[in-house]
Each structure stands twice: as structure tokens, then as C-alpha cells.
Amino acid sequence: xxxxxxxxxxxxxxxxxxxxxxxxxxxxxxxxxxxxxxxxxxxxxxxxxxxxxxxxxxxxxxxxxxxxxxxxxxxxxxxxxxxxxxxxxxxxxxxxxxxxxxxxxxxxxxxxxxxxxxxxxxxxxxxxxxxxxxxxxxxxxxxxxxxxxxxxxxxxxxxxxxxxxxxxxxxxxxxxxxxxxxxxxxxxxxxxxxxxxxxxxxxxxxxxxxxxxxxxxxxxxxxxxxxxxxxxxxxxxxxxxxxxxxxxxxxxxxxxxxxxxxxxxxxxxxxxxxxxxxxxxxxxxxxxxxxxxxxxxxxxxxxxxxxxxxxxxxxxxxxxxxxxxxxxxxxxxxxxxxxxxxxxxxxxxxxxxxxxxxxxxxxxxxxxxxxxxxxx
Amino acid sequence: xxxxxxxxxxxxxxxxxxxxxxxxxxxxxxxxxxxxxxxxxxxxxxxxxxxxxxxxxxxxxxxxxxxxxxxxxxxxxxxxxxxxxxxxxxxxxxxxxxxxxxxxxxxxxxxxxxxxxxxxxxxxxxxxxxxxxxxxxxxxxxxxxxxxxxxxxxxxxxxxxxxxxxxxxxxxxxxxxxxxxxxxxxxxxxxxxxxxxxxxxxxxxxxxxxxxxxxxxxxxxxxxxxxxxxxxxxxxxxxxxxxxxxxxxxxxxxxxxxxxxxxxxxxxxxxxxxxxxxxxxxxxxxxxxxxxxxxxxxxxxxxxxxxxxxxxxxxxxxxxxxxxxxxxxxxxxxxxxxxxxxxxxxxxxxxxxxxxxxxxxxxxxxxxxxxxxxxxxxxxxxxxxxxxxxxxxxxxxxxxxxxxxxxxxxxxxxxxxxxxxxxxxxxxxxxxxxxxxxxxxxxxxxxxxxxxxxxxxxxxxxxxxxxxxxxxxxxxxxxxxxxxxxxxxxxxxxxxxxxxxxxxxxxxxxxxxxxxxxxxxxxxxxxxxxxxxxxxxxxxxxxxxxxxxxxxxxxxxxxxxxxxxxxxxxxxxxxxxxxxxxxxxxxxxxxxxxx
Numbered sequence: 014x015x016x017x018x019x020x021x022x023x024x025x026x027x028x029x030x031x032x033x034x035x036x037x038x039x040x041x042x043x044x045x046x047x048x049x050x051x052x053x054x055x056x057x058x059x060x061x062x063x064x065x066x067x068x069x070x071x072x073x074x075x076x077x078x079x080x081x082x083x084x085x086x087x088x089x090x091x092x093x094x095x096x097x098x099x100x101x102x103x104x105x106x107x108x109x110x111x112x113x114x115x116x117x118x119x120x121x122x123x124x125x126x127x128x129x130x131x132x133x134x135x136x137x138x139x140x141x142x143x144x145x146x147x148x149x150x151x152x153x154x155x156x157x158x159x160x161x162x163x164x165x166x167x168x169x170x171x172x173x174x175x176x177x178x179x180x181x182x183x184x185x186x187x188x189x190x191x192x193x194x195x196x197x198x199x200x201x202x203x204x205x206x207x208x209x210x211x212x213x214x215x216x217x218x219x220x221x222x223x224x225x226x227x228x229x230x231x232x233x234x235x236x237x238x239x240x241x242x243x244x245x246x247x248x249x250x251x252x253x254x255x256x257x258x259x260x261x262x263x264x265x266x267x268x269x270x271x272x273x274x275x276x277x278x279x280x281x282x283x284x285x286x287x288x289x290x291x292x293x294x295x296x297x298x299x300x301x302x303x304x305x306x307x308x309x310x311x312x313x314x315x316x317x318x319x320x321x322x323x324x325x326x327x328x329x330x331x332x333x334x335x336x337x338x339x340x341x342x343x344x345x346x347x348x349x350x351x352x353x354x355x356x357x358x359x360x361x362x363x364x365x366x367x368x369x370x371x372x373x374x375x376x377x378x379x380x381x382x383x384x385x386x387x388x389x
Numbered sequence: 390x391x392x393x394x395x396x397x398x399x400x401x402x403x404x405x406x407x408x409x410x411x412x413x414x415x416x417x418x419x420x421x422x423x424x425x426x427x428x429x430x431x432x433x434x435x436x437x438x439x440x441x442x443x444x445x446x447x448x449x450x451x452x453x454x455x456x457x458x459x460x461x462x463x464x465x466x467x468x469x470x471x472x473x474x475x476x477x478x479x480x481x482x483x484x485x486x487x488x489x490x491x492x493x494x495x496x497x498x499x500x501x502x503x504x505x506x507x508x509x510x511x512x513x514x515x516x517x518x519x520x521x522x523x524x525x526x527x528x529x530x531x532x533x534x535x536x537x538x539x540x541x542x543x544x545x546x547x548x549x550x551x552x553x554x555x556x557x558x559x560x561x562x563x564x565x566x567x568x569x570x571x572x573x574x575x576x577x578x579x580x581x582x583x584x585x586x587x588x589x590x591x592x593x594x595x596x597x598x599x600x601x602x603x604x605x606x607x608x609x610x611x612x613x614x615x616x617x618x619x620x621x622x623x624x625x626x627x628x629x630x631x632x633x634x635x636x637x638x639x640x641x642x643x644x645x646x647x648x649x650x651x652x653x654x655x656x657x658x659x660x661x662x663x664x665x666x667x668x669x670x671x672x673x674x675x676x677x678x679x680x681x682x683x684x685x686x687x688x689x690x691x692x693x694x695x696x697x698x699x700x701x702x703x704x705x706x707x708x709x710x711x712x713x714x715x716x717x718x719x720x721x722x723x724x725x726x727x728x729x730x731x732x733x734x735x736x737x738x739x740x741x742x743x744x745x746x747x748x749x750x751x752x753x754x755x756x757x758x759x760x761x762x763x764x765x766x767x768x769x770x771x772x773x774x775x776x777x778x779x780x781x782x783x784x785x786x787x788x789x790x791x792x793x794x795x796x797x798x799x800x801x802x803x804x805x806x807x808x809x810x811x812x813x814x815x816x817x818x819x820x821x822x823x824x825x826x827x828x829x830x831x832x833x834x835x836x837x838x839x840x841x842x843x844x845x846x847x848x849x850x851x852x853x854x855x856x857x858x859x860x861x862x863x864x865x866x867x868x869x870x871x872x873x874x875x876x877x878x879x880x881x882x883x884x885x886x887x888x889x890x891x892x893x894x895x896x897x898x899x900x901x902x903x904x905x906x907x908x909x910x911x912x913x914x915x916x917x918x919x920x921x922x923x924x925x926x927x928x929x930x931x932x933x934x935x936x937x938x939x940x941x942x943x944x945x946x947x948x949x950x951x952x953x954x955x956x957x958x959x960x961x962x963x964x965x966x967x968x969x970x971x972x973x974x975x976x977x978x979x980x981x982x983x984x
Contacts, residue, residue, distance in 0.1 A: 022940055199936045227932040245937050267940045281941040288944065313944060323947055330938060351965060355909050379908050382933035385953040386908075 016064040018284055019071070020266040023054060023094065024277025025087075026077035026295070032141045033208035034169075034200060038279030038293045039077045050295065051086045053302035055093050057276045057291075060307055064274055064284055069095040071263035074122075080108040084116055091120035099262045101126055101165075106144040109152035114159035124163040125156050126196070126261075132186040133179050136172045139212070140200075146186075153190050163259060165194035170230060171223045172200055173212035180226055184233045193259045195239065195247045197230045199223075227378060243268060244330040244380055268327045270320070278308075286320065288313040318343060322388055329384050332377075334361055334369035341368075345389035352376070357383050390458045392639035393568045397460045397597065398513075399477055401505060402487035403495035403852060407517040411487060411549035411558070412450075412461060418555050419452035419459075421627055448583070449480075449595055449641045451625045454559045460625075460641035462582065462597075464501075472677050472729075473583065475504050476656050479673060480582040480597030480641060483511035483566030485558060486533070490516045490524035490546075494532040494819055496793045496852035502537055511566045512537050513545070515558060520548040532820050569599075569639030576667040577601030579636070579644075579660040581611070584651060586705040590621070592648040595641075596660060599671060602637045603644070608663035612670040616653045617663060621645040652708050677709055679727030680786055680857060681734055681836050682771040684715050684752035684879065685741070686723030688970055692747060693722045699745035700724060703737060710737060715772070717879045719961050720750055720973065725772050727757075731836050750973060752879050756833045759784040759860050773881035776867045778918075783883075784860040786832040789814070791854050793825045798847040802826055805842055809834035810885060830855075831863060833883075868922075870896055870976075871914040872904070875964035880976060886917075893923040896976055901925040903972035908933075911966050 026040040027047065040046075072094050079087065079102050094100070101124040102117055109127070117125065129149045130140055137144060144152075149166075156164055166187050170180050187195060202209040202216055209216075216223075231241055239247040240260075248259040266273055275282045279293040292298055292309040301308045315323070321343045328335035337344070349370075352358040357376035361369045376383050402408040416422040449462045464477040478484060484505040488498055505512050514533045516526045530544040545561060547554030571578075579596040586592055603609070607620050624632040625642035636642045648654055659670035687696050700712050710733075715725040728734040734754060741747050758770040763779040770776055790811070792802050796818075803813065803826070811830040818824055835855065843851045868889050870880040884892055893915025900913045904927055915923040938946050960967035 196937075199932075199934075201936055224931045227934065244934050264939055267938070267943070273940050275940060279941070281943075283940070283943070290941070319947070322950075323943055326947060326950060327938065327943070352908075357908060377934075379930060379933045381935050381950070381953070382908055382930065385950050385957070388950065388954060 015067045016284075017066050018064045018272045018274045019066045019069055020263055020271060020273040021058075021065065021069055021072045021095065021097070022263070022273060022275040022277075022280055022282075023058075023072065023074045023090070024077065024275065024280045025074060025079040025082050025090075026050075026278055027081050028076070028078045029081060030141065030143060033206065033211065034140060034202065036201075036203055036206070037077065040278075040295050043295065046295065046299070047083045047086045049299050051082070051090045053299045053308075054090065054277050056302045056305075057308065058093075061274055061276065061282075065095065069097040071099040071266060072097045072101070073263040074100075074102040076103050078103075078105045078108060080104040080113050080117075084113070088116055088120055091117070091122060094121070096121055099124055101261070101263055103128065104152065104156075105142075106148040106152035109155050111155050111158065114155040114161070118159045118161065123161070124165070124261075125161055126165040126167065126194075127152055127156070127192075129166045129187065130169045131172060131175070131179070132183050133175070136175055136179065139173055140169065150186075150190065153192070163193045165196060165261065166190065166192045168195065168197045168230075169200050170197060170226045171216075171219075173215040173219065175219075177222065177226070177229065180229060181233070184230065188234075188237050193249050193254070194261060195234060196245055196261075197234070197247070198245050199227060231374075231378070240332070241377075242332045244377065268331055270324050270327060283315070286315050288315055325388060326384050329370070329372055329380060329387075332371075334371045336366045337368040337370060338366065343389060344387055348386040348389070352383055352386060358387075390637075390640075392571065392573070392637075394456060395458045395460070395569055395639040396483070396562050396566050397462065397481045397569060397639070397641055398483040398485060398562055398566055399462045399464050399481050399505075400485045400487055401464060401474075401478075401498075401501035402517075403489070403492070403497040403501075406487050406489040406492065406495070406498070407549045408463075408487055411485070411515075411517065411547075411555070412463065414549050414552050414555045415452060415461060415559065416450065416628060418552065418559065419454050421450065421452045448585075448626060449643075451627045451641065455563065457563050458640070459559070459562060462641060472675070473656055474501065475508065476580070476582040476673075478505055478508045478510060479671075480580055481508075481510055482569060483513060483562065485562070486512050486514045486537070487517050487549075488514070488529050488533055490518045490526045490529050491521050493525070493529045493823060494536055494793065496791055496825075496854040499536060499791060499793065499825065500854040506537065513558070513561055513565055514539070514543070515545045515547055515554075517547055517549050519546050520551055520553070528820065528822075532823070535819060571599040571601075571638040573601065573638040575600035576665045577603050577660075577662045578667045578671055579603065580671050581654060581656055581658050581660060583656055584654055584708070586651050587645075590645050590647065592646045592651050592654050594644045594646055594654055594660070596636070596644055597641050598636050598638050600638055600667065601662070602635050603660070603662070604635050605632075609644070609646075610661050610663045610666055611654055611658045612661055612667070613658045614653060614655060616648070618646045618648050621647045651705050655708060677729065678757070679709065679711055679729060680757055680832060681728045681730055681754050682725060682757065683728070683734060683754040684717065684720070684723055684725050684772070685712075685738070686717065686720040686750040686752075686879075688748040688750055690721045695745065696724065696741070696747055696749075699741050699747060700726070702745075703740060707737070709733065719877045719963055719968070720752075720879045721961075723750075727771065731840065750879075750970070750977060752977060753882055754836045755883055756786050756831075756836060758865070758883060770883075773867055773883050774878050776881075776883060782862050783865040785863045785865060786857050787859055787861050788830055788832050788835060788855040789858045790828045790830050790835070791825055792828070792843065792851050793819065793823060793853075794847050794851040795822055796824050798850060799824055799826065801846040802843065802851060805839075805846055806830060809839060829858070831861075831885075832857060833885075866917045868893055868896075869916050870900070871912075871916060872900070872963045872968065873911045873966045874914075875966075877963055879973065889915075889917055890922050893917075897923040897925045899976050900972060901927055903975045904966070904968055906930045907966055909965075 028039045100122045102122045103126045105128050132146045234247045240250045251258050272284045278298045281290045289310040289312045298308045321340045324340050359371045400408045452459050464474045516529045519526050526546050530541040534541040578600045579598045581594045583595040605623050622645040623636050661667040709729050711727040712724040760783050761781040762777050763781050806828045811828040814827040816826050864886040866886050868882045868884050869876045897913050897915050910929045911927040913925050914921045
């Protein structure tokens with residue numbers, strides 16, 4: 014029996030070091046457990062195989078640092094995954110050797126997301142990244158050499174001590190490499206983290222200056238011809254790339270509200286109105302796999318109302334109109350009128366699939382607030 | 390007891406000069422209360438009063454001393470309650486004037502002594518706290534003699550704390566204070582000098598019988614108000630309630646009326662027998678009018694019914710408190726309240742917050758204004774939002790203030806009074822060291838932190854008292870605050886034209902700092918009519934996004950948005966602008982902390 018899920022996420026948590034700002038599920042210093050973990054991953058995948066459609070569209074292997082996983086185990090995993098039109102693996106620059114690049118390519122991976130973050134040596138240190146600026150460029154070249162024609166770079170802005178000129182330089186450096194795709198995130202300093210403890214005051218001092226960084230990122234990248242297709246994501250436009258749609262299709266599935274299966278510790282799945290998250294604890298995960306059981310999970314039932322709200326929240330992150338059919342019940346009509354008057358939202362009446370909403374460029378810069386307003 | 394064996398007296402003193410301690414000691418010395426039962430300061434019944442060292446509600450206690458009945462009538466200790474003090478004094482033939490040997494004569498000493506003299510009372514001066522190392526009984530006695538006449542040597546010297554000299558005070562009360570001289574055969578007349586409310590027994594009136602006598606169960610009439618009721622119980626305090634069949638001429642006691650509304654029996658009114666009424670009331674009744682007004686709003690709009698109930702209950706015991714519902718666009722539902730003065734306002738506010746556990750937003754206090762419109766219509770305005778647009782003239786209440794300070798602070802006090810539009814009347818030396826300054830000031834200038842300023846500029850040495858004297862025309866304007874073009878009713882002020890610019894600037898600056906940036910530019914303006922006198926712009930936000938959102942983040946991000954939405958619900962809406970309650974609080978506090 015086959016299911017309908019066309020998007021698969023696989024979590025590889027191992028890291029050489031936990032960066033101060035990171036809030037992903039990661040595991041440091043368990044070098045001997047890669048084999049048992051990959052075994053457990055494949056077992057979970059087997060258990061849930063029936064949820065997957067015959068044709069899987071996207072696979073995303075995220076971390077942690079997937080490329081830190083022992084080569085043999087990484088290869089074993091990748092070769093066991095279903096084939097798909099888009100198979101992405103996340104990589105940290107310092108781990109990308111020519112051998113790793115080739116391994117990925119040979120194992121069916123066709124897209125790599127490279128965590129560059131910044132090209133400034135001091136700022137990499139602030140982020141506690143292990144890579145040096147040169148590592149970023151070198152990793153990129155290794156990937157190109159191995160034949161990758163769809164590479165994404167991650168950049169972080171709003172780093173403590175990052176001047177506007179540093180940000181400009183980062184973007185210029187990134188553009189010089191000519192990646193097909195860019196993700197640009199503002200640094201989130203979570204309260205209570207080691208990072209916030211160390212840098213919180215500096216961030217407060219910087220906050221006025223940082224206010225304009227997002228605009229600057231969007232401005233520079235769109236000027237360079239990239240499509241700002243999601244709040245934090247940019248890609249070369251199809252018309253320039255011979256019709257290739259270079260958006261991150263796996264992530265696009267999240268933003269379009271599609272179902273997805275996630276395997277591995279801490280991984281989240283959403284299937285048919287139910288969302289579950291696996292235990293983030295490696296020993297528990299491996300142990301339940303050993304017993305032939307699914308890992309411990311937190312389960313959340315998504316009501317129709319919640320699903321609609323999420324549709325709006327996620328859909329408004331995209332540059333394409335959000336069709337109102339089906340979600341209008343969760344929208345505050347007065348707020349919509351107000352936001353239209355402020356030129357933050359455009360309501361498109363009678364589009365191809367009925368009424369639809371699009372955020373104006375300024376509306377997208379204020380997307381969080383606009384969404385909070387709109388949701389009744 | 391026959392009238393010649395009755396003595397009715399009050400103790401009058403500046404705050405903290407030892408009035409309550411002396412009262413306690415009198416109860417002990419006369420064996421009215423045993424030392425063991427002695428709860429410190431029996432006469433102050435409310436915690437709040439004890440903390441502030443003041444007494445709001447008077448009581449009368451009967452003690453026996455060497456074959457005489459002494460009625461000790463307690464008086465409220467503060468400037469806002471001058472009328473009540475004067476009613477209490479009217480029930481007496483004499484007053485013990487207590488002065489702290491270390492502090493000397495203070496503003497309320499003067500005010501109370503003058504009141505006593507005006508009421509033809511025998512004033513019996515006492516210097517208290519002579520046991521203190523810094524006591525200066527000679528200097529204080531000289532100041533008293535200067536104030537009330539007589540010899541410094543006649544001033545009794547006591548320590549209420551240790552009991553030293555208290556029996557001599559009682560002897561002097563018997564010897565020097567005259568006995569009552571009412572007509573025992575005349576139709577009954579009694580002065581209501583205070584009242585209180587008991588939830589089971591209704592209004593309890595404290596009375597001084599002047600003529601005739603009253604009997605339990607008799608039908609009575611309050612002459613000024615025309616209120617009729619039956620005397621359910623007569624009695625006196627000693628110090629607990631002791632019922633008695635009659636209250637005779639010259640005596641002091643209580644009447645339980647069964648009335649359920651304290652406003653039907655006003656202090657100063659005259660009680661008489663409904664069957665054989667007196668020809669006319671005792672002199673001196675006047676209706677007290679509130680002079681200071683302010684809006685009280687619950688910070689949590691759901692607490693409005695609680696605030697209403699709390700005010701109703703306070704009102705039962707406080708006829709001077711008035712209130713009516715007020716709706717503010719910015720602050721929601723609340724009440725506009727009228728108070729006798731600033732202290733009265735503070736007490737009400739504190740009782741609401743402490744006894745009733747309410748969180749309140751209190752608007753800037755204003756005084757009662759008399760407005761004449763261009764059309765010739767006259768009205769009294771208690772709220773800036775009621776101020777008409779077409780104004781011929783505005784009059785505001787003026788006070789005569791007396792400030793007593795050591796002479797080195799005269800300059801500071803004059804400076805403060807001048808800043809507050811005061812005009813100097815005169816100055817007298819109480820002693821070589823201390824001066825009394827008399828100023829006439831607009832009451833409006835005193836209701837906002839005058840007292841704190843006075844204290845801080847004189848290192849706490851100044852004492853202050855005032856009387857409202859009249860209404861005078863002033864160059865008064867209504868200052869409005871606009872957020873994104875919308876006037877914020879709760880922030881409007883009536884203010885002297887000369888202060889309007891500075892205040893408008895301060896309000897606008899504070900609001901700009903407190904209102905979070907919105908999705909659009911928000912102008913904040915202060916205006917007099919159509920003329921904007923200060924303006925700032927809260928620049929629009931430039932970004933507001935959740936940085937990243939993938940499969941694992943969705944639930945958390947959704948909850949974040951829901952919290953953001955819930956946060957907005959706690960905001961007060963002014964037009965399209967969301968203003969956090971803290972911003973209003975900060976602006977309202979501005980009235981208290983910076984002038």
C-alpha cells in the first residue's frame with residue numbers, strides 16, 4: 014500500500030561543535046554512533062514507508078552537519094533513500110572535501126545547501142563557526158567541480174558587531190560565487206541562550222542599525238537579478254536559467270501546506286492533519302528502533318482552524334498570491350481593509366482561482382506583523 | 390451627670406507631634422483601658438491611618454477623671470479636612486494644643502490653633518516629647534506663646550510616650566476648660582460632628598448635645614437636610630460602645646440611625662426631636678464641595694464592576710467623595726471622582742488599591758473650573774473633556790497657603806511659589822529661626838506635586854496648609870494630545886497658557902518613547918485648539934518578520950503569532966494606533982515626577 018506523502022526530511026544531527034546561536038537538534042561528540050543512528054533512521058523510514066507516495070518529489074537531508082557523518086554511513090543512507098526530483102543535503106564548508114562532494118553526487122544528491130553564514134573571519138568567530146572565509150569559497154568550488162549545478166548559500170545577518178559594510182561585503186562575496194539560491198536569515202538571539210548571554214547587550218546597541226539590514230539584503234539581491242520568492246529565500250529566476258525553477262522545492266512544500274514525513278531525532282512530520290515530532294534524544298531513538306518500535310513522539314492534532322491559520326502564515330511568506338478560498342474564515346476583514354489602505358496588502362479580486370492576497374514589498378518586510386493583524 | 394462636671398475637648402496637633410500617643414495615655418491614666426489591653430493608638434482604627442500617622446474619621450471617647458466626665462473628641466489631622474476639624478472643634482469648649490518640643494510650631498499647629506480660637510475654645514498648650522535629646526521646650530513654648538498669646542511659662546511640658554505630665558494635662562482640662570452651658574430644658578439640639586457607617590447598623594452619627602436631651606427610640610430630624618429617622622440606640626465610647634438610655638445636654642455620644650446612606654446625614658447638621666423640634670439649627674452648617682477631580686480607570690477593563698462596588702463602599706463612610714461614570718475612548722470605562730483635596734484623593738486611591746486590590750490608572754488631577762461661554766452661559770467644569778470651545782473666560786479656585794519654614798529656606802519656598810503663579814501676601818517671624826509665609830496660589834498649581842517639591846526643596850522642614858479663598862479669572866487653555874490625529878481624551882489638561890508649551894513638549898516626548906513603532910508613521914502632537922505646539926513622529930517599522938520557517942518550526946511560529954495577536958488585545962486602541970497601557974501610565978506619571 015502506498016500513501017500520498019511526496020516530501021521526505023531526514024535528520025542527521027552530528028556536529029563537531031555546537032554553535033552558540035544554534036537551536037536545532039544536534040549531537041556533539043558521539044563519533045561512534047553514526048552507524049547505529051543511520052541504522053535506526055533507515056528502520057524508521059521502513060516503518061513509515063507506507064505513508065510515502067510511489068513518486069517522492071523531494072528529499073532533504075538536514076542537520077546538524079550531515080556532511081560530518083562518516084562517509085560510509087552517509088553513502089549507505091543516501092543510497093537507501095527513495096529517489097526524487099530534488100535531493101538536497103546540507104553541508105558545512107569545512108567538511109566539504111572533493112571526496113565528500115563526489116560522494117554526494119554519486120549518491121543521487123542534486124542540490125547542496127552550504128552554510129556559509131558570513132565571509133568575515135571575525136564574524137565567523139562570533140558565530141562560533143569552524144570555517145574560515147576561504148573554506149566557504151573552496152567548498153563551493155569543490156561542489157561545482159563535482160558537478161553540482163544547484164547550490165544554495167546560507168547567510169546570516171545581524172551578527173553582533175556586523176557593520177552595514179560587512180553585510181554589503183558578504184552579499185558581494187556570495188554573489189561573486191554565483192549560487193543558484195540564497196537563504197538569508199536574521200540572527201535570532203533566543204533568550205536564555207549562551208549566545209544571547211554573551212552578545213545580548215551588543216545586539217540591543219545595534220538594534221537601530223539592524224532595522225535596515227533586511228531591506229538592504231532584499232534590495233541588493235533583487236538588484237542582482239534574484240527572485241525574492243520567500244521571506245528569507247532568493248533564487249535565480251527561471252527565465253534566466255532556461256526555464257529551471259530553482260526555488261527550494263522541498264521547502265516550498267512546507268510553505269504551500271503540503272504533507273511531509275520527517276525521520277530522525279527531533280524530526281517533524283505533518284500528515285493528514287496530524288503533526289508529530291520525534292524525541293530529540295539519540296539514545297531513546299536508537300533504543301526504540303532496536304525494539305522494532307517507532308521512536309517516542311509528541312503528537313499534535315491540527316484542527317481545521319489551525320490548518321487554515323498555518324496556510325495563511327506560510328502562504329504569505331511567498332511572492333505568489335495566497336488564494337483566499339478556504340481560508341477567509343480565519344481572516345479579520347477590518348484588518349484586511351486597514352492593511353490595504355496602508356498599501357501593505359493587495360487584494361486581487363477574481364484571479365484565476367478566485368480572490369487572492371499578495372503582500373506588497375513593504376508588506377513583505379513587515380510580514381510577521383501583517384500576518385498577526387490579518388489572523389482574526 | 391450635670392453639665393458643670395462635663396468637659397469636652399479635642400487634642401489638636403501637627404502630624405506626628407504626638408496627638409494619638411497622648412490620647413492613648415489619657416485612656417490609660419484614667420483607667421478607661423488597662424495597660425494590658427492597650428492596643429497602641431486605640432483611636433486610629435484603620436491601618437492606613439496608622440501608617441500615614443493621620444486620622445480620617447473622628448471618634449469621641451468618654452473618660453472619668455476625679456469626678457468629672459471628660460469627652461475627648463478626636464479630630465482629623467489634615468488640611469483637606471479643615472471643615473471636619475472645625476465641626477469637631479465646635480463640639481468642644483476647649484482644645485489641648487500639642488507641639489513637638491523638637492519640631493516647634495508647624496503649619497497645621499497654626500491652622501488648628503487659629504481654628505480653635507475662631508471657635509472660642511480655651512486653648513491649653515502642651516509641649517510634648519520633652520524626653521527627646523533634641524527637645525527644645527523653652528523655644529517651643531516661646532513659639533506657642535507668640536502664636537496664641539499668654540505666657541511661655543504656662544505651657545505644660547509632658548512626654549506622652551512615658552506618661553510624664555499627663556495627669557497635669559487632665560487636671561488642667563478640668564480647671565481651665567469651661568463646662569458646657571446649654572439649656573437642659575430647651576428643645577433638644579445636637580451637632581453632628583462626624584459620622585460613620587456600619588454594615589449592620591447603618592449610619593452612626595457622632596453628636597454633641599447642646600440643649601435638652603435625647604432618648605432611645607425617639608423620632609429625630611436632621612434640620613438642614615430634613616432627614617427623619619428613629620434613634621435606634623444612643624450611647625458613648627469608653628472606648629468600646631456603651632449603650633445608654635439618654636444623652637443629656639453637654640454630653641457627647643453616638644446615635645445609631647439605621648439610615649443606609651451616609652450622604653443623608655451630613656457633618657455639621659443639627660439633630661432635633663421630631664416631636665418637639667428646636668426653633669432653629671445650630672450655626673455653621675455648610676455643604677462641602679469637592680475641589681479636586683480625577684478620572685479613575687481600572688487597568689483591566691474587566692475590573693470595572695469591582696471598581697464601582699469599591700467606590701460605593703467607600704462612599705458609605707466618606708460623604709465627601711463623589712463619583713460618576715466616565716467613558717474614555719483610550720482608557721475605557723471608569724469614574725470621574727471628586728475629592729476635597731489632594732490628600733483625600735491619595736487616601737481614596739490607596740484604599741481602592743490596598744483594601745480592594747484594584748489596579749488603577751489615575752488621570753492627572755484637575756480642579757473645578759468656572760467657565761463662562763461666549764454665549765454667556767456659566768458652567769462648572771470638572772473634566773478637561775467637558776471644556777466648551779467658545780470660552781469668554783475661565784475662573785479657577787485660589788487658595789491662601791501658609792508655609793512654615795526655617796528662615797534659611799525662605800528663598801526656596803518663594804521661588805517655588807512664584808513658579809506656581811503664586812502671589813506673595815506677607816511673611817511673619819514665628820521665632821528667630823522660623824518664618825510663616827503667606828501666599829495666594831491657584832489650587833491647580835498645588836494639586837500636582839507641590840507638596841513633594843516643597844518638602845524636597847526645604848529638606849523636609851517646610852509644613853504647609855491652605856484654605857480655598859475664591860475663584861479668579863486665569864489665562865487657562867485646554868491642552869490636547871493627539872496620536873495620529875486622534876485626540877486622546879484621557880490626556881487632555883487644562884493648564885495655564887505659560888506652562889502649556891513645556892508640558893506639551895514633555896508629553897509628546899514621553900509618548901514618543903513609550904509607543905512602540907507601528908506599521909506606519911505615527912505623528913504625536915500637543916495642541917491648543919487647532920494650534921499644534923509640539924510634535925514628534927514615531928517612525929514606521931522597517932521590518933517585522935519571523936526569520937525562518939520550515940517544517941520543524943511551524944507549530945512554534947504559529948504560537949508566536951498567536952501570542953503577538955494576544956498581546957495586541959491588551960493594547961488600548963487610539964484610532965489605528967495600538968498604545969500599550971504602560972505608555973499611558975508613563976505619561977500620567979509624568980504629572981507626578983517632572984514639572
